[in-house]
Amino acid sequence: MVTARDAPARQGEFEELIRDLRVDLFRYAFWLCRDGALADDLVQEALVRGWRAFDSLKERNAAKQWLLTILRREHARHYERKRLETVDIDGLARSQEALLARTQRPEVEDMRNAIFRLSDDYREPLVLQVLMGYSTKEIADVMNLTQGAVLTRLSRARKMLREALGDADTRASTG
Amino acid sequence: MECLEFRRLCGSDPHNEDPAFVAHAESCSHCATFARETRAFDTVILEALKVEPAHPTVMPAAILGEEASQPRQAFWRPVRWLGLAASVVLVAGLAAGIWVGTSSDTLARDVVEHIHHEPKSLVTTDVSVRSEDIYRVMNRAGYRLRDDVALVTYTRTCVFRGHKVPHLVIQGRQGPITVMLLPEIDVARTISVDQDGFVGTIVPFDEGSLAVVGEPGEDLDMMTAQLVDGIERSK
Numbered sequence: 001m002v003t004a005r006d007a008p009a010r011q012g013e014f015e016e017l018i019r020d021l022r023v024d025l026f027r028y029a030f031w032l033c034r035d036g037a038l039a040d041d042l043v044q045e046a047l048v049r050g051w052r053a054f055d056s057l058k059e060r061n062a063a064k065q066w067l068l069t070i071l072r073r074e075h076a077r078h079y080e081r082k083r084l085e086t087v088d089i090d091g092l093a094r095s096q097e098a099l100l101a102r103t104q105r106p107e108v109e110d111m112r113n114a115i116f117r118l119s120d121d122y123r124e125p126l127v128l129q130v131l132m133g134y135s136t137k138e139i140a141d142v143m144n145l146t147q148g149a150v151l152t153r154l155s156r157a158r159k160m161l162r163e164a165l166g167d168a169d170t171r172a173s174t175g
Numbered sequence: 176m177e178c179l180e181f182r183r184l185c186g187s188d189p190h191n192e193d194p195a196f197v198a199h200a201e202s203c204s205h206c207a208t209f210a211r212e213t214r215a216f217d218t219v220i221l222e223a224l225k226v227e228p229a230h231p232t233v234m235p236a237a238i239l240g241e242e243a244s245q246p247r248q249a250f251w252r253p254v255r256w257l258g259l260a261a262s263v264v265l266v267a268g269l270a271a272g273i274w275v276g277t278s279s280d281t282l283a284r285d286v287v288e289h290i291h292h293e294p295k296s297l298v299t300t301d302v303s304v305r306s307e308d309i310y311r312v313m314n315r316a317g318y319r320l321r322d323d324v325a326l327v328t329y330t331r332t333c334v335f336r337g338h339k340v341p342h343l344v345i346q347g348r349q350g351p352i353t354v355m356l357l358p359e360i361d362v363a364r365t366i367s368v369d370q371d372g373f374v375g376t377i378v379p380f381d382e383g384s385l386a387v388v389g390e391p392g393e394d395l396d397m398m399t400a401q402l403v404d405g406i407e408r409s410k
Contacts, residue, residue, distance in 0.1 A: 129188070151187040
């Protein structure tokens with residue numbers, strides 16, 4: 001049982017643990033749900049749940065994967081409640097314009113928009129690999145897929161992005 | 176390894192360290208160029224993925240409960256206005272990061288402190304947030320806000336004293352007005368807020384309370400009345 005005397009040390013440990021993870025958690029949440037406000041909510045919820053279950057985290061260096069799993073579960077819970085069946089990609093893109101456009105470089109902005117338009121099946125493994133540094137085995141564990149399926153999705157994701165950016169270059173040169 | 180297989184693997188993981196993959200890149204200049212271009216492409220992907228949060232990411236103290244960040248001896252300081260049994264419960268509650276009781280002075284102070292933690296909420300603007308965001312934040316607390324009550328320019332679920340509460344900003348004549356719905360923090364009477372240039376009130380609302388804080392000179396009584404009338408339990 002945690003006593004009041006243990007509480008400050010435990011809180012300090014949790015605070016230190018999440019200090020470096022907070023921004024990456026937001027980024028992962030954002031690319032999962034493509035909604036800045038919802039991503040903020042999901043991160044807060046994941047941190048609250050993580051704090052409550054902190055004693056169950058045995059390996060402190062597994063904290064990132066642990067919090068990501070909590071966040072991912074929270075995201076799934078959110079969509080179960082909403083029971084979304086279709087997603088208006090253009091509607092989402094318009095509402096997130098400000099967040100997506102915060103860059104000085106047009107090629108990065110184009111890439112952001114292209115990633116935004118990828119479906120969940122291709123976007124999530126790409127985010128886990130490139131942003132979070134996960135191996136294909138770790139991605140397979142998170143997404144409950146075979147490694148082969150992960151490899152295929154990653155390859156197709158990059159191919160779709162190249163095609164989308166090829167279209168963007170064409171529009172830019174003829175517009 | 177053949178070139179086709181190399182390029183397929185490279186497309187899945189351009190930083191592949193498999194010895195056969197590395198050996199092929201060293202022996203085939205076309206595939207080596209393909210790998211370099213794919214890694215450069217990934218550099219742009221990585222930069223694109225690094226979006227920045229619009230709001231400051233919530234600080235741990237706000238999650239753990241404001242009191243959790245106080246020095247350890249504060250947990251043991253007697254709270255004279257509570258009975259001994261309630262003090263024991265309060266201390267146990269603090270260990271869990273949840274407020275059980277509240278002092279009216281500290282509630283007003285804590286509301287203003289919370290506003291200070293979210294400076295980006297205090298923007299004078301005529302751009303409203305999305306209605307689905309307002310719905311989600313309010314619904315999470317079990318409430319809804321009628322559409323015609325006010326122009327809402329900021330909305331977020333915040334952790335305040337260990338509780339998740341709706342935090343809205345509406346636009347008044349003098350500037351932004353902070354509205355915090357505190358369903359699990361009840362107050363026995365209306366509390367005045369007058370701190371750091373902010374003025375307002377915290378009123379009993381339903382089974383909890385409602386904080387409405389703005390700039391001096393704002394008709395906050397009228398705004399509070401509109402909000403009390405315009406916030407209802409969601410079905």
